[in-house]
Amino acid sequence: xxxxxxxxxxxxxxxxxxxxxxxxxxxxxxxxxxxxxxxxxxxxxxxxxxxxxxxxxxxxxxxxxxxxxxxxxxxxxxxxxxxxxxxxxxxxxxxxxxxxxxxxxxxxxxxxxxxxxxxxxxxxxxxxxxxxxxxxxxxxxxxxxxxxxxxxxxxxxxxxxxxxxxxxxxxxxxxxxxxxxxxxxxxxxxxxxxxxxxxxxxxxxxxx
Numbered sequence: 001x002x003x004x005x006x007x008x009x010x011x012x013x014x015x016x017x018x019x020x021x022x023x024x025x026x027x028x029x030x031x032x033x034x035x036x037x038x039x040x041x042x043x044x045x046x047x048x049x050x051x052x053x054x055x056x057x058x059x060x061x062x063x064x065x066x067x068x069x070x071x072x073x074x075x076x077x078x079x080x081x082x083x084x085x086x087x088x089x090x091x092x093x094x095x096x097x098x099x100x101x102x103x104x105x106x107x108x109x110x111x112x113x114x115x116x117x118x119x120x121x122x123x124x125x126x127x128x129x130x131x132x133x134x135x136x137x138x139x140x141x142x143x144x145x146x147x148x149x150x151x152x153x154x155x156x157x158x159x160x161x162x163x164x165x166x167x168x169x170x171x172x173x174x175x176x177x178x179x180x181x182x183x184x185x186x187x188x189x190x191x192x193x194x195x196x197x198x199x200x201x202x203x204x205x206x207x208x
Contacts, residue, residue, distance in 0.1 A: 017061045018110055022092035029093065030162025035100070042154045047103025048206045049149050050160060053167070054094035055106045055205040056142060059116040060087040063138060066120025067131050076128040079181050080135065083174045090170065093163045100159070106205045132183030137191055139175035141198055143168055 038046065064084035071077040098105060106112070123134040146168040153160050186194075 017058060017065075017091070018113055022088055022095055024089040024092035026089055028096060028163065029166040030159040033158045033162065035159060036154065036156040038154055038157060042157070043101055044103070045152075046154055046157050046160050047098055047101035049153055050094050050097045050101060050163075051103055051106055052202050052205045053146070053149065053164065054091065054098060055109060055112055055201065056145070057087055057091040057094055058106075058109050059112050059201065060084075060138075060142070061091065062113040062116035063120035063123075064135070066117040066122075067124045067135065070121050070124025071128055071131055072124075073128045075181060076132055079132065079177055083135065083177070086170055086174070090167050093167070097160055097163055106208055108204065108208055112201060112205075129182050129184040130186070132178040132181050133186050134183075136175045136178035136183040137186050137194060139171045139178065141191075141195060142171045143175070145198065145202065146171065 061084060064080045064087065068077050068080040068084065071080060095105065120134075124131045146164050149164050150161060150168070153164065
């Protein structure tokens with residue numbers, strides 16, 4: 001049963017995710033590397049890709065917060081909350097890198113957050129095995145998405161690439177953890193719908 005305290009805490013987390021600077025316990029990957037001398041087009045492209053990644057982390061925060069709110073098993077909730085904490089670090093890294101590249105965050109972040117939170121809460125209401133299965137599939141698709149960004153980022157942009165590479169490792173581990181905790185394999189139509197929603201978000205966030 002949902003408690004009013006949980007709803008208040010969830011609302012506070014949402015405001016912090018959207019409007020407060022994210023903080024990281026780990027140092028930003030690649031911060032020690034020299035800044036690449038990119039031309040204007042390459043810099044704008046790298047900033048746009050990092051904006052997409054930042055938007056993805058906003059969505060991840062919302063998903064996990066919604067899922068944790070409605071999860072029934074304490075182990076499932078702990079796994080979701082642990083993943084959310086690590087995603088906060090990704091949020092901080094991408095936010096900082098966007099600033100370094102002279103870019104901006106997506107103006108649609110509140111919309112992405114609201115939609116993802118609703119999806120996460122709905123997944124949690126279906127039961128923990130589907131909740132964790134949704135987490136696992138989300139992370140698998142994020143890994144694929146990040147691999148595409150490693151191909152698309154300018155080859156000389158070592159600082160951005162270091163961030164994306166470590167994010168990819170973390171996301172793959174989150175997927176494995178969700179399966180280890182009993183996550184079920186989602187039906188193919190659900191996976192396809194998730195990929196479609198992801199494409200809409202990434203293509204829009206690249207520009208907005």
